[in-house]
Amino acid sequence: MNLPDNVHIAIKNDWPRFKAEPSLLRRIFSNLIDNAYKFNDSDHIIIEIGWQIPDNDHYEIFVRDNGIGVAPHFADQIFKVFERLHTSDEFPGMGIGLAIVKKAVHKLEGSIRLDSVPGEGSRFSDNAHCG
Numbered sequence: 001m002n003l004p005d006n007v008h009i010a011i012k013n014d015w016p017r018f019k020a021e022p023s024l025l026r027r028i029f030s031n032l033i034d035n036a037y038k039f040n041d042s043d044h045i046i047i048e049i050g051w052q053i054p055d056n057d058h059y060e061i062f063v064r065d066n067g068i069g070v071a072p073h074f075a076d077q078i079f080k081v082f083e084r085l086h087t088s089d090e091f092p093g094m095g096i097g098l099a100i101v102k103k104a105v106h107k108l109e110g111s112i113r114l115d116s117v118p119g120e121g122s123r124f125s126d127n128a129h130c131g
Contacts, residue, residue: 006043050064064123069116075114
């Protein structure tokens with residue numbers, strides 16, 4: 001993925017070991033990073049990729065950005081195939097990236113969540129069982 005010079009990706013060190021299909025993880029991260037870049041009108045785009053353990057049974061993996069954000073009432077719509085919140089003139093794409101992310105996360109027996117504030121950015125997180 002070739003990104004412009006104004007995009008900074010910060011990746012947390014010391015990732016835990018967990019079992020997952022590598023091709024699904026690549027697809028999830030690729031699509032989330034692509035969206036974080038694509039739906040961002042900041043002069044300096046910041047994308048953070050990290051993880052935490054919210055309880056003893058789950059990992060939470062997240063991608064956070066400083067992009068345009070998503071209004072709460074659109075949170076479910078953006079995960080549907082060919083659903084777009086903007087015209088292709090405003091932002092490129094076909095409306096399938098987040099639907100692919102959701103399907104891949106479910107194949108890994110996880111769940112995807114969006115926390116977002118319009119104009120401030122989004123945080124997509126995946127909760128999966130440890131082990």
